[in-house]
Amino acid sequence: NGLKAHEWDEIGKEERSALQSSLEKESSIMQYCPHCGKENAEVQKFCSSCGKPLTENIETKKSLKSSEKTEQKATGKIWASAIIWAIILPIVGVIIGIVNLAKGGQRKTPGLIGLLLSIFFIIIYVMIIPTGGSSRSNYTTRDNSSSISTEKKSVTENIEEIIKKGDEAYDRDDYAAALSEYQKVIDSGSNDGVIWYKYAYCNTQVNGFEINLYETSYNLLKKQNPEHTYYDYAVNTLLKNSTEMDYRKAMFEEYEKGTRIKIIGEVFQIPEEDVLFVDTKKDEWLGYIDDKVLLVFKDTVKVLEGDIIEAMGKYIGTYRYETIFGAENEVPQIEADYYTIIERAE
Numbered sequence: 135n136g137l138k139a140h141e142w143d144e145i146g147k148e149e150r151s152a153l154q155s156s157l158e159k160e161s162s163i164m165q166y167c168p169h170c171g172k173e174n175a176e177v178q179k180f181c182s183s184c185g186k187p188l189t190e191n192i193e194t195k196k197s198l199k200s201s202e203k204t205e206q207k208a209t210g211k212i213w214a215s216a217i218i219w220a221i222i223l224p225i226v227g228v229i230i231g232i233v234n235l236a237k238g239g240q241r242k243t244p245g246l247i248g249l250l251l252s253i254f255f256i257i258i259y260v261m262i263i264p265t266g267g268s269s270r271s272n273y274t275t276r277d278n279s280s281s282i283s284t285e286k287k288s289v290t291e292n293i294e295e296i297i298k299k300g301d302e303a304y305d306r307d308d309y310a311a312a313l314s315e316y317q318k319v320i321d322s323g324s325n326d327g328v329i330w331y332k333y334a335y336c337n338t339q340v341n342g343f344e345i346n347l348y349e350t351s352y353n354l355l356k357k358q359n360p361e362h363t364y365y366d367y368a369v370n371t372l373l374k375n376s377t378e379m380d381y382r383k384a385m386f387e388e389y390e391k392g393t394r395i396k397i398i399g400e401v402f403q404i405p406e407e408d409v410l411f412v413d414t415k416k417d418e419w420l421g422y423i424d425d426k427v428l429l430v431f432k433d434t435v436k437v438l439e440g441d442i443i444e445a446m447g448k449y450i451g452t453y454r455y456e457t458i459f460g461a462e463n464e465v466p467q468i469e470a471d472y473y474t475i476i477e478r479a480e
C-alpha cells in the first residue's frame with residue numbers, strides 16, 4: 135500500500151487536480167457553532183449541541199420586515215381615512231346647522247340639534263386624537279427600541295466586568311461560577327481564544343470533557359497568539375485526547391470520519407506547500423519507512439523532506455489514485471491542523 139518515491143511525480147495533472155478537489159471538498163463539510171463551538175455539518179442550520187442557529191436567516195428577516203412595512207402602510211391608510219372623515223363630517227354638520235337656523239321655521243330646531251352635535255363631535259375629536267391608536271403605537275415602538283438599545287449597550291459596557299468576575303472565580307478554582315460568567319461572554323459573540331480555553335476548562339470540571347471546545351480555543355489561539363501559555367495547554371489537551379493511528383484501521387476505514395488522529399513519522403515528500411506524505415512505520419535499522427499517510431493542511435507547512443514530525447488532525451478516509459502506468463495506490467488522509475518538528479533532516 136506504500137507510495138514509492140517516484141510515483142507522486144508520475145501522477146498527471148488530472149490526478150493532482152482530483153486530489154486537491156477531493157481534499158477541498160472534505161475540508162469544507164464542517165462548520166463550528168458560534169455559540170458553543172460544537173462542530174456541525176455544513177448543511178445544518180441549527181447546532182446539534184445547543185440548538186441555536188448557525189447562521190442568521192436573512193430571507194426570513196427580509197420577509198418579516200416586508201410584512202411589518204405592509205401592515206404599517208395599511209394601518210396608516212385606515213387612520214388617514216378616519217381622520218379625514220372625522221374632520222369633514224363635523225364641519226359639514228356645522229354648515230348645515232347654521233344654514234337651517236338661518237332659514238328659521240320648521241328647520242330651526244333640527245338645525246340647532248345638528249349644530250350642537252357637530253360641535254360635540256369636534257370637541258371629542260380634539261380630546262382623543264393626541265392619544266389615538268396611531269400615535270400610541272408609535273410611542274410604544276419608540277419606547278421598545280430605546281429599551282432594546284439600552285440593554286445591548288449595558289451588555290457591551292459590562293462585558294469587561296463579566297470577564298473580571300469570571301477570572302476571579304477561575305483563579306479561586308470556583309469553576310461553576312467562572313463557567314457561568316464565561317458563558318455570558320461566549321453568548322455575546324466573543325472570539326477570544328483565551329476566554330474560550332478557560333470556558334472549555336471550566337466546562338470540563340463542571341460538565342465533563344468536550345473536545346470540540348478545546349479545538350475552538352486552539353484554532354483561535356493559533357491565529358491570535360500562538361506564544362500564549364494557553365495555546366500550549368490547548369495543544370497538549372488535544373494531543374492527549376487524540377487517537378494514535380492504527381494504520382490497518384485507517385486503511386480499512388474503521389475510524390469514523392472526524393476522529394481526531396495523531397501520528398509520528400518522517401516527511402517523505404512535499405508535493406504541495408500544504409500537502410505532505412509521511413512514512414509512519416518505523417524500522418529498527420532503517421528508520422521510518424512505508425505506511426504512508428497523506429496530511430493536508432490549510433496553511434503552508436515549513437518542513438523539509440526527511441524531517442521527523444508529530445502531527446494531528448481529523449481522519450477523513452482514504453485517498454486512492456492511479457499512476458501513469460496504471461498502478462493503483464491508496465493511503466489514509468488526515469485533515470491536519472497541527473504539527474511540530476521533532477528532529478530536523480541531516
